[in-house]
Amino acid sequence: MNIGFIVSNNKTIFFYQVAKKLESYGYKTWWLSPNKYWAKWLQDHGVPKERILDITDFGQEWESKYKLGLNERDSHDLHELEKDYTLNINNLILMDRLLSRKEYEYALSYLLVCNKYIEKFLLENNIQVVFYEATWAIELLTVMICNKIGIIACSPHTVRIPDGRFAFFDGYLQSEIIHIRNPDDKDRVQAKKYYKEFLNKKPKPKYWYLNNKTPSLKFSWFIKLYKHIILSLKGQNKFDETYFGIKWLIKNRIREVKNAWLLKVKNPFEQPNLDEPYILFTLHKQPEASVDVLGSYYSNQIETIKLISRITPVTHKVYVKEHSNAIGDRSISYYNEIKRIPGVKLIHPSLDSHDLIRNADLVITISGTVAYEASLYGVPAVTLSSMFYKDILTVNQAEIQKLNITDIIENKGQRLKIGDNIINFLAYIYANSFEGIISDPVSDPSCISEENISKTVKGFRSLLDKLTY
Template sequence: MKKILFLGKSYPKREITWIKGIEKLNKNIEITIIEFSKRNFYDLLKETKEDKIKKIDFIEYLKKMYKIYNLKKESLILNELREYEIKYGLDYNFILNCDRTIVNYKKKKRVVFLLLLTIFAEKIINNNYDKVVGELSSSSDLIFYYICKKKNIQYLSFSHGRIEKNISIDFLNGNRKYLKTKYEELKKREFTVLEKEILRDYLKKVGKKNIVPDYEKKNENARIFSLKKEIQTLRANIKNNFLSYCDDIRFSCDQNASLKIKFFQRVAKLTYPLKKYIQKNKWDKPEKNEKFLLVPLHVQPEASTMTFAQEYLDQIHHVKRLSQSIPIDYYLYVKEHPSMYIYRKNKYYNEIKKLHNVKLISPFEDQLELLKESKGVITLTNTTGYEAILYKKPVYLFGKVFYQEYDYLNKIKNYSELRELIIKNEEYSVNEHNYHSFILATLLSLRAGNYNLITLDPNVENEENAMNIAKIILEE
């Protein structure tokens, strides 16, 4: 009997949906799911009362073992972690910087949690799982990832394909499964009739500017405070919230239980319309015939930066370095992300506006119009970089993301090389067959599936999506 291990995330309904699809396709699969916060574990129990899924509560293990390991000297714990780094190729400092929960604990607690997560993961994986399904966005994910890699166990990490109703399988180096081999193949041959049709239909969408990822469209509603939704959510979850709070505020490894943070998020949503009105004159206006490079800011905290562009987490410092590295007759158009504008403080924008060759662009400005007028895009991992490729604009990439495979992309290793590359790319052109090969390879590397947040898109739970993702898990 095959065994699959799921690493749970917020809103366990997502994994439960996939598991139900697997059970319909193959009843001879033994399935285990681990939750790394008490809240998620209670939600899992609520959703799977009648199911045969094996459920593991990591928090109970952590509470029991923490009492023992917290008595050890910190130096001894660090020595044990160093041994695990050698044994599995783990990089704990990298892992912590990918994390948004454990990293907030005090130092001794942090290292104890890391050690217990590692001991736990090693013990679990030794149960001969065929596959582990997780992400690459937390300490628990990455510790399991490294141990699986060492033991030659397949670790499946999904992400939104950045194209509606599509899902991708990603690696820690930012690459997307199947993309590179398909791209290399397509560059060397003529496209089939079907491939030409797929490409033609997609390029029509590009021409109509209908390429904004669907999750971004759905995020528009999520930015507005809704008392009705808040009451509905509270009613549905009040029991589990109450039962889990004391454990999660002390031991959660996946979900921040801080009431202060949750309160701030609600207030930010509530004041969002007023903030938009008050700050409407804060933004600089794009100028026609001005030479500029578009710099989209990223959402934080998010795996797109924490895992795949860790060196550039301080985006203000990044923009300052860019400002020092472009030709004298260029501007940087730094555009805020619509989802981040709710939470960003005024002083953040003021720091950016101090720079002599930088303009701060409204998050509500038409990004694709800006892109078309620009001399290129400078990005960490943003989807705007892919959109720039579609519009045949130079892309200067600092992070790790799937489109780094494109032959005409500028992968930046240090700021000092940026100026010369910008000047060189004033005569930017691409080979048409190569360009079409990359776009087609991008499309063909995807699998059908909806990876939107379940809180934003109810269709994530439907049977069709369950079967689509279940097929990927079973076939890969």
């Protein structure tokens, strides 16, 4: 079987180790790279050049097309991708944290050229399955191309709960886990055991601890800056539409440290009163695929909080809790704007989210794990995006304007969605997920250990075997 991987910065190192192991089992692997640096890295590590599509090789083509102007046929080519899919090109551009900052015609030119060469690459090499991280426009576009020409596109990603497991998600969202098998008695035993541990220990996923660091000046930043300068001098970031640039990196680091310092000086957060009735909404770290891609229609989080405030009864407060991994990302003025929204209290990120969840009358999130946790506690929970744990939610992919919060709060029966329903769901997760960490060696060095690669490859092989028959 021929399979493809989309290069994703440092995660490429992890994907490469997985691909190398899969090749030892007879699979053939190809690579799609949005930048020259990682294409060269793959070649330096033994991947034949003909197995790599470096899309920046065609940068002059999309730049010329942009300068000369687009025609009606160009728009038609991209519209062909939209016809039978749930994602439009304009939305795709807005989802991308970098391409959305470029001129619209330039973004379209880039996508047109990517569409042309990616489809050709997939068809000529008879690639049957593509793996990726659904973050950048080029990844989302590839998913749309795969849909058009009948190739399976799936994203390996953590299932969040239970920790240390991952599943394969169909398409660019995390709404559907690709089905591997039905749960058996062993899965139900594991589900019951884990559920008991969850209620007693209130565990956080490992990735939460790895990312839970307050920004401060680090020596590693200077090393990273030096690497980026060398990268620019060698021209390896030319036409890379996943690269922000040196100026942005410097400004962003300064902004993070400044914001983190101001938060200590001008603490905008309030203490919760767990005895008063409230609805809990948790902010997402941003930019992040969990909100910009999975929850694109609600990616303006301040406006989303305003919508929640509009439909919340006056009997309840809206507690907005900052994400502990996002300290430094947002300015004081951002928090002050949230605090001006009627009925809203801004809650400190360090407070125990499990206590806030269990005392809430309702939990609302765009796509966050907090709704998953709330459902396990039997607390009514709503997601604004369609999520894979939809079966245990009160409302999945809610339209805020149509959400009747009063009915949900007053329907105490919603808190009875525990027991067999939870166990059945967790058993399904165990049956259709695998042990292993999907990450990159910068965020989590253990992801490229021999033990973890063996575990994750076992999951990849289970999926590929399933797809073969």
